[in-house]
Amino acid sequence: MRMSQALTASETTIPGLTVFELPVHGDSRGWFKENWQREKMIAAGLPDFGPVQNNISFNATAGTTRGIHAEPWDKFISVATGRIFGAWVDLRRGPNFGRVFTTELDASRAIFVPRGVGNAFQTLEDHTAYTYLVNDHWSADAQKQYAFLNLADETTNISWPIPLTRAELSEKDREHPRLADVAPIEAKKMLILGAGGQLGEALTNALADSSTVELATRAQLDISRIESIDAFDWSKFSTIINAAAYTAVDAAETREGRADAWAANVSGVAALARVATEHRITLVHVSSDYVFDGSREVHEECEPFTPLGVYGQTKAAGDAVVATVPKHYIVRTSWVVGVGANFIRTMVQLAEKGISPSVVNDQVGRLTFAEDLAAAILHLLQSNASFGTYNVTNSGEPQSWADIASKVFEMCGRNPGDVSGISTLDYFAGKPTSAPRPLNSTLDLSKIASSGFMAPDMALRLNEYVSALRS
Template sequence: MKVLITGCRGQLGLELARQFNEFNGVYNLIETDVHNLDITNQVMVFELVKAQKPDVIINCAAYTNVDGCESDELNAYRVNAIGPQNLSAAALSVGAKMVQVSTDYVFDGTGNTPKVETDPMNPRSVYGKSKAMGEILVKDTNPRHFIVRTAWLYGEGNNFVRTMLKLAKEKDEVKVVNDQFGSPTSTKDLARCIIKLINSESYGTYHGTCEGSCSWNQFAKKIFEIKGINIKVSEMTTEELNRPAERPKYSVLDNFMLKLVGINEFRSWEEALTDYLKGEV
């Protein structure tokens, strides 16, 4: 199976490549990133896809700077909406499946019940709105699509876990938000899920996060607990953080559709985090 990955240098792109390569030649990878493919350039996308003729396109590329999106709205929509549309249309032109990685930010973060796939989107930030439009354009463009919403992702690269470990070497105390709740998710679990999906015909929208939930503050405490690091973790509110983009307060996702199709293999967030931290010094 020939698989085109965009955003190959990001956390998920790196983990997907690692797992695909474990199958010893079953998958032929075409790895692209912004340095060799501008997904907002329709001509470039179609030329590459028609030349390579992949069986699957997995779009891990995105404008993920949530606050940056607020002041760079046009580029946010180009990358997070038009880019996926270009890839999805190009996939359709060669009969390929399309995977669009999306986010919990397509919801407004209200309430205290985990969101299922059919709950209405109501994004509050430019980032969330652009990713929601990306979902819609992919759905409208290619019927053979998988939209996979995830959240609080960590893997190989810059992420919250590594930020906390770095701060622990520099400070005796860290202040972390305690009024935003979600599900920390390992790229290892998400990549495994995506590989199972592309080997199926179960097209549609899915939530893909590790099981259980916590606040960012509880997440930080668990990181330090697992690593045996003695540091004070104090609480702060979202309002105190005072960021340009609105953050969802409660963005816990229920992997309901994965459970229905029988491929929800996400571990608890604590188990996945413990596994990840084995490799972190």
């Protein structure tokens, strides 16, 4: 056993499997070590895996051999006393399935074992205590997700120091299947909430070929009902994309609408934040330009919230809650266009019917086409961008709603002058319920650009969208 070495981490041939050299301080009385120290070990490269259970396996005699077991959780393994030969086999589905790593562990070495990597050990000394921290609670249901591999599997061909014919094994371990018969452990999935909406549809299309995506419509999981969230099985997910929200801006100003908006956009989001924190899930939450009052020409991610109406207030409150989740992306956007009813579809219909509308000309911003918003979200996840808040819209020169409507009319063969501009104040005058709206919704895009993503110009996307509608 090595004494007083520096804390270091070394990657192995199995992705995510990491060996740690631990500082051990000793004298004539014995020794002391910090077996798990979150702050130092995270700095050294240990994932912040959130252990919830500590287990110890005591082995009376040298040659005791246990495994190979792969569980649906992460483990941090060390030896309290004695010495072991350890063998780890990647049993996750993918190109590394069946890859083997072996090494010896004593009190001065530990190893982080990611979910789905099979773990086995053979004691090299009597009275060996093998300890492990795990980040989920054992249950009979969890055990059904285990993968087992025979210690004597010929494919992996592990060179046990003490031949298995002379080692102490359980009957269960002797009967485990060979590698060819092992069902690989599947990766955790991505859950898309609000799958029936504009963004949900775009994400579904972008991920159509993925086997690790699960969709949930409001009928399947209603985030406005806390009991629906609490009853859901979150253990199989690594990422939640919350594309569900209450978005009826004007209705939110009514008594009933106010309650519904707070239930979905705040209470439901708070429940998702709790779930994401407890299960170490990455939470992607879609926000809105309505968290600002529009008094600034361009809105940066760090701008303080100044919502004007109930909808904006609920979105701002939801953002504040999501920001407390350790692994989160808040994606703030504006003027989303996708499938279903939206402003562009309405303008095309009016143009084709010969109607000449009045459209507000003092609200300025950029369109966000749902497919590009979906691409930005997937970029953040796949590039492992720093957690935090990102503005996402299409690029290009900001325009008013009236400017955009005129462009649509021109694309439809109408005179763009058939669209007349009107102020927001005059447009909503006399309407029984109308929410205050930010006059400037332009979002600064420099942060998402610095991460390596920039959505196409909105003029290009607008032309493609209108052409597709009219074809």
